Amino acid sequence: MREQQDLYDRIDVLHGEDDHIQIIELITEIPENERDYELTCLLARAYNNSDEYEKALDLLLSAEEEGKYDLMWHFRIGYAYYYLDRLEAAEKSFVRVLESDPGDTDARDFLEWIREEIKEANEIKPEQEKAALKHMTEWLVHENELGHPPSEIEPAGEIDLHGYHYYIYKYKKTPEEPWLIGVCGGYGRRSLEHCGHVFSEMEEYLPETAKEKAVELVEFVREAWMDEYEEEMESGGSYAEGYSNGEPRIGSFTGFILLNSYGFDQNQLKAHLKNDWGIIAPEDSEKKNISDETTMIFEEDGMTAMVSFIEAPVPNGEAEYYAETNKQWPEAPGVTKTHVAQILTAVMNYDQPLIDAAVFYTKIASSCLKLENAIGIYTSGTVFSPEFYINGADLINEGDLPILNWIYIGIYASEKGMCGYTYGLRKFGKEEVEIIDSASMPEAIHELLFDIVYYVLSNDITLEDGETIGFTEFQKLKIRKSKGIAVDGYTLKIDY
Numbered sequence: 001m002r003e004q005q006d007l008y009d010r011i012d013v014l015h016g017e018d019d020h021i022q023i024i025e026l027i028t029e030i031p032e033n034e035r036d037y038e039l040t041c042l043l044a045r046a047y048n049n050s051d052e053y054e055k056a057l058d059l060l061l062s063a064e065e066e067g068k069y070d071l072m073w074h075f076r077i078g079y080a081y082y083y084l085d086r087l088e089a090a091e092k093s094f095v096r097v098l099e100s101d102p103g104d105t106d107a108r109d110f111l112e113w114i115r116e117e118i119k120e121a122n123e124i125k126p127e128q129e130k131a132a133l134k135h136m137t138e139w140l141v142h143e144n145e146l147g148h149p150p151s152e153i154e155p156a157g158e159i160d161l162h163g164y165h166y167y168i169y170k171y172k173k174t175p176e177e178p179w180l181i182g183v184c185g186g187y188g189r190r191s192l193e194h195c196g197h198v199f200s201e202m203e204e205y206l207p208e209t210a211k212e213k214a215v216e217l218v219e220f221v222r223e224a225w226m227d228e229y230e231e232e233m234e235s236g237g238s239y240a241e242g243y244s245n246g247e248p249r250i251g252s253f254t255g256f257i258l259l260n261s262y263g264f265d266q267n268q269l270k271a272h273l274k275n276d277w278g279i280i281a282p283e284d285s286e287k288k289n290i291s292d293e294t295t296m297i298f299e300e301d302g303m304t305a306m307v308s309f310i311e312a313p314v315p316n317g318e319a320e321y322y323a324e325t326n327k328q329w330p331e332a333p334g335v336t337k338t339h340v341a342q343i344l345t346a347v348m349n350y351d352q353p354l355i356d357a358a359v360f361y362t363k364i365a366s367s368c369l370k371l372e373n374a375i376g377i378y379t380s381g382t383v384f385s386p387e388f389y390i391n392g393a394d395l396i397n398e399g400d401l402p403i404l405n406w407i408y409i410g411i412y413a414s415e416k417g418m419c420g421y422t423y424g425l426r427k428f429g430k431e432e433v434e435i436i437d438s439a440s441m442p443e444a445i446h447e448l449l450f451d452i453v454y455y456v457l458s459n460d461i462t463l464e465d466g467e468t469i470g471f472t473e474f475q476k477l478k479i480r481k482s483k484g485i486a487v488d489g490y491t492l493k494i495d496y
Contacts, residue, residue: 010250011042020049037066044076051489052258053080061318071097075107083489085188086160087114087121107168113483128420129155131192132167136184139198140171151175153182158212161186161218167199168214170205179205183214193321252427253361254346256314257368258339263369264309266296272367279363303360305347307368311341323376323383325410332383335375342378343368347477354428355401355457362402366393380408381423401458409449410486411442422453430456431463433490434484448496463492 007026014023022048027039035043040063047056057080060073067073076092091114097107137153140146162221166188181198187193197218206213230281255338273279281298294309313319323336345368347361369386374381384405390403405495407424416437425432433452436447451471455461463469465481477494484491 020046056080181205257343261373277363319378326463
């Protein structure tokens with residue numbers, strides 16, 4: 001009994017320190033059949049706090065019978081549903097909490113966010129339906145598909161899968177031929193752009209099996225893409241952000257050098273690495289099952305770097321989409337559209353300081369950007385020009401940090417004022433920062449966010465909810481943690 005209490009006390013301490021990974025390791029060491037209800041729920045809480053909502057949901061559902069009278073169980077499953085974008089299920093959970101505890105302000109906040117998001121999604125739904133029909137038709141017209149518009153095409157259902165919304169269509173090649181099935185998605189609730197899942201295997205449309213077939217098509221393509229890129233990225237560690245919109249892992253420094261031709265001059269790159277940074281890349285890779293013509297793997301100071309040529313553009317139009325965010329480089333979207341291939345660059349960090357790994361990564365990426373066919377780099381939630389990134393990397397030689405190569409600072413206008421946000425701090429184990437509805441000028445917001453980022457990273461500072469921050473004698477700006485506006489998850493809001 002004492003041993004069990006010690007375990008719970010240890011979990012409480014780790015939770016207070018936000019060390020959720022250690023909690024997961026601690027509890028999962030206990031065989032599943034020996035974990036009681038409370039341990040199961042604490043493990044689910046740790047998964048929720050580590051952004052692994054699917055795992056949290058599975059655990060909570062396994063304890064549904066015991067949890068149906070436990071308000072904390074309803075809160076935690078509502079939390080998982082919310083971040084999996086299953087808003088209707090999340091709404092029911094938080095309503096259940098508030099029915100028994102009307103004073104739960106956190107549950108009330110979630111319920112307000114959920115209902116606002118559902119309202120916004122309902123408002124955009126007709127436009128999304130039009131966009132999906134247009135995207136499906138355009139895809140079928142491509143020469144590798146029908147090569148012409150379908151003679152008929154009609155909506156035939158909808159499904160939700162992996163947090164995305166999909167539209168099912170039936171179409172005909174010619175008026176005499178049978179209906180075929182197609183799928184278009186996935187769309188976010190408030191998005192008019194799909195994630196790249198638009199396809200048909202030219203199979204017959206059958207009403208009774210259409211939804212099952214649509215799920216099968218989505219899963220098949222999704223798994224094929226994941227397998228393909230895991231093969232490209234696999235080198236012994238889980239390090240890459242990948243091509244999804246998910247959150248970057250702590251210590252994960254990756255990027256994609258965009259190329260406007262299919263060439264990859266390894267000798268030129270090795271020369272740049274040596275001349276720019278004194279990095280000597282090996283002549284031959286020691287890794288098995290890696291093509292020497294396309295991939296370089298080498299180590300320095302306990303860190304492993306990988307540079308891998310991929311003879312295909314970044315899938316799903318993702319790079320083009322995020323190029324739109326870089327308002328400081330108006331040409332970014334147009335330039336990005338011209339890329340036909342990419343170089344995956346990554347640094348795997350084995351217990352070295354995160355700043356050191358980021359610096360090492362920046363050196364490699366900047367040398368890649370000096371290749372003749374390099375036109376940009378997709379990283380940190382946007383696309384940077386080669387000149388911008390290389391100039392930033394030059395700060396390393398001056399003993400300074402290339403902050404703007406690591407952290408993208410976005411500025412935009414709302415109905416109530418100017419706003420700003422950071423993207424990239426989470427790779428350093430820090431919370432992203434936002435300024436919302438400020439009366440200040442865009443330049444001032446950008447400068448303040450830069451100062452905060454520089455302060456946090458150069459001093460390894462962790463900002464906390466309820467604290468204040470300032471860079472003059474009289475400046476005391478309040479920090480509060482809440483759901484992100486321009487960035488997913490929770491962020492730190494600076495009152496400015």
